[in-house]
Amino acid sequence: MSEPTSSPRLSVTVGPVAHGGHCVARHEGRVIFVRHGIPGETVEITLTENEPDAKFWRADVTNVVVASPDRVAHFWPEADSLRAGARSTAPVGGAEFGHISRSGQLALKTAVVREQLERLGGIATEQLDSLFSAGVEDVDAHGTADQRSGLGWRTRTGFAVTRSGKLGMHAHRSNTIVPIHDMPLALPAINELRLWELDFTGIERIEVAAPANGSGVLVLLAPEPTLSEKAAGAAVKRVARALAALENAPSVARWNPENSAIEVLNGRGWVKETTDDHEFRVTGDGFWQIHRRAPKVLTDAALGALLQGGYLDDGADVADLYAGAGLFTAPLADAVGPEGSVLSVEGSAGTSRDARKNLHASEQVEISQGRVERILGTSSRGSHTPAGQRRRFDAVVLDPPRAGAGKAVVRALVATSPRAIAYVACDPAAFARDVKYFANAGWALASLRAFDLYPHTHHVETVALLVPVKSLPQPSDA
Incomplete structure (x- = not known):
């Protein structure tokens, strides 16, 4: 308790x-x-x-x-x-x-996005009235009754363990662990494991991934760091045996949260994620969008904005920054065709290896692992750009972590002179600060949408199209 x-x-x-x-x-x-x-x-x-x-x-x-x-x-x-x-x-x-009612949640999230963009991003109220008239959109409006209620959407869930070895979660900003007996926001496949009935003594953290396509659940077990190697190994194996005895037994791996290393005990150490046109391997705790509909919603919005603006023609040179396992890289490669090129940049070594496996058949994709600002600041080794010359892009998809891209990345990105940037943001404050950095560099918002991909939480996902101010229609052009 x-x-x-x-x-x-x-x-x-x-x-x-x-x-x-x-x-x-x-x-x-x-x-x-x-x-x-x-x-x-x-x-x-x-x-x-x-x-x-x-x-x-x-x-x-x-x-x-x-x-x-x-x-x-x-x-x-x-x-x-x-x-x-x-x-x-x-x-x-x-x-x-x-x-809060679902409509009330959408209204509050809309207010937060607007306030952050006005206060931190410097966007005028009149401009937001025009760009953001739809407010935060409900992606589950046409789903099942549970989905319309904002339940059953999480494909990934993390748990803690109480002192008595029971499944739990932390209270906000607290070390207190509250025992739980279900997780209503999770997909049925996660709740069907009934993890709250198992003894997790010796385990400190548990991560569960359950792809929306039903291709198999993966459970990662992190033992208590104070245990000896022998005791930690015994605890993980004991829980793995209990999970293997379940009717729908998941894959199970021992997991080190510090370096993302995994040791497979049952099944495999990765899950198979799919979109309408592509299949992705995601290893261990590698990043994937949490909401079951998020991959489609976000790719449709980001690539749709670039396609509508005419920035993804056959043969275009584009980049996918903070690319993860390749969610945006794969459709970008389709859009630019074999004559185009896609630079895919990801900081995590493990996730970058996943991207190489997922995109090995796309010869127009160049995968680089490292810090985005450093890779953008070096000359390209590809065949499209002479040695020693900074790479240029027609379009970019920018999907940074919660902290945002930051001033250094914005500066390096603007220096590549793209025609447009589709920015996918999961934190309104970080996004608004980056919008201000872009504005200081001569860029502006051309379109803005936001999606409630985290029902019953304060989180919201935003997709914006940014372009150089000089490319926007001027009053005299209207």
Whole structure:
């Protein structure tokens, strides 16, 4: 069980939503970042971080005095702050918007994207009104009842282990591990394993990957680092035997989170992911989009923006940066044809090896493993560019990690003089900062879409088309 809380309780009115899964409230002039509330509500909160000299405090809602019309019963007891507060425990993280109606979630996420782009990106309100009139889009609007409710979408889920060896998850910003008895956001294939019934003593972390195509589940087991090698090996083998006895036994591998090394115990150490036109091997904890529909939604949006703008003609030279296992690289290779070229850059050595296997038949693809800014700053070894000359691109797909691309990458990318960049972002704040860097270099947003690929959480995925300002229609051209 999670540890009881004894923090002070206050009554506040919840203010506007902010990036990060919380809303802003004030108490006697102090800013408090409140989770599990909705703007306009009157609530009682329990302070979770309240150092006297801190610039702001943090809190969870534990009782609702005046509720928002968008408040609904939380679908997951372990993640419900009201039920957790009643039993003096902490709610599990990972479903911090589960108390908000689906339409309410979309509205709050839209507000966050707009606020970040206005405040950090310097985008004018009028421009956002034009570019972002659709707001954050619901990708599950036409799915099953569960899917429309925002459930059953996660193809990858990470778990912790309680002191008693039971499956659990961490409370937000806490070492407290809350035992769980299901994971409603996960695909059925993950819940069908019923991992909460197993004894994970000696295991510290568990990662489960279940491709949406049903091609087989992979379970990664990381033993407690304080165990001897003999004890760690015994713990992993014991759990692997229990998993092998299941009716739909998954593949199982021992996993080192520090270097992503895996040792296969049962089955294989990779999963097979598919899109409409391609098949991908993803090894161990290699990156793949989490939502079951995300690969199609994001490739359609990013490549669709480039194709509509005429940037992916046959023979074009393009790049896929932070390319992972090749989700965008493969359709880019199709789009530019054998006479074109695709530079695929990925920092992870293991994921880069996956990309080589996945794209070995595409001769127009050049795969480079390393830091994006360094590879962009070197001369190309390919046949399309003379030695010593900086490579130039017609178009680029940029899909950085949550921290964003950053100033150095933006600078190196702009120096390659692409005609357009399709930017796929999973963090509105990092994306907005990068938009500002691009603006300072003479670039502007030409289109903008956002997708709710993380229902019941604060996360949102954004796809934007960036082009040089000089290429945009001028008022006199209209």
